[in-house]
Amino acid sequence: MSTCVCGSGLAFALCCEPILNGKPAPTAEALMRSRYAAYALGKLDHVERTATPEALEGFNRQDSERVVDESKWLGLEILRTVDGGEGDQTGQVEFVFRYSLRGQTYAQHELSTFCRKDGAWLYSSSEINPKSPPVRVTKEGRNDPCACGSGKKHKKCCGA
């Protein structure tokens, strides 16, 4: 019997598998673990099914398919939970997971917020610390267009 990819040490069949198959997660942490497992196993329907409508607005399925396809999942560690228990309506889970992408290993540190809707836990939002692959930021030098709060295709520029 295989242990669950979420790192709980439990058998998959006793941990994330039933939740991935549609059984409601009893706690926010259990939902969080199952969502990690869903990424690791490419079960993105579960990720979509367990998000609030607002969170879903910001979820691009193609991008997630890319993430699943390109990443190797190296493990999850839960750092802290706030509420999110059987008697709670909201909860937070702080965790770190590691993965590798195009030959580089990354650790992502995340604080996720969950809420209950019609009894079931849903993922609502996250704060992520910048250990994830960085957004490509290119700074501009002094000779570039403008600093007047605008800049570009316009006629005269404060710096020019």
Add this chain to the structure above:
Amino acid sequence: MAEQRFNCTLCGQCCRGWIPLTLDDALANAGRFPLAMVWTPVRPGSRAFDLTTRLGTTVQLRNHKQVAVLIAPTAYIPPSFPCPALTADNLCGIQGDKPQRCRTMPFYPYREENDQADILVPRKGWACDTSAAAPVIYRDKTIIDREAFDREREALTAQAPSLRAYAETMLKQNAALTDYLTKAAQNPVAGHFAVNFSSYLRLNRSYDLIAFAKAQHPVLTAFANRTEKTPELADYHTYYKESAAELSWFAQRS
């Protein structure tokens, strides 16, 4: 009575470098322009501050000061490069459906209507006719023919909530962005930075990243090649290369 005159002489000089675009123009031209999201902090003292809070967003910096931030989908073309749509005889090759930004020239709706005077003065090397022979286009801080200005402003206003939501998520997920904003706000000369355009699409359920990547990836790759051997354009080169890498998975899908 304060009046300013202007006539376009088709010199093509303003068809170089960056073009801030509406979201729709950016997406429609993904197969033509290398795109970026350009973030520009605007300080509270600036005349564009109030307008920028409406068209963009407001951010609390590391030093607890507030700035307005303009987030502009941009044709991220090096200032020394002509627009890819500019033809050899200096005319616009897509005159019929050129971006709204180009239609509103020389006005700039990212600033208030009454704050246009200094941007109507041609930059060095531009051949705009501002002589008595040219028609009056701006009088007593009012635009005479305002149709294009209003249309661009409307588009900017309509897209603002979507860009604001994008900025909010990005700032939550990338603490480094607040550092960049703080730094950019302190820099009096060139306070802005570019973020991958695909970062916007990735945070929206409704965008087809595969279709976008198929159009945009070849453009980014071409610009990466064109900037490879020029040391002054190293930042641009890195931007194009890394943005292309972000899109390559999508570009290879069928």
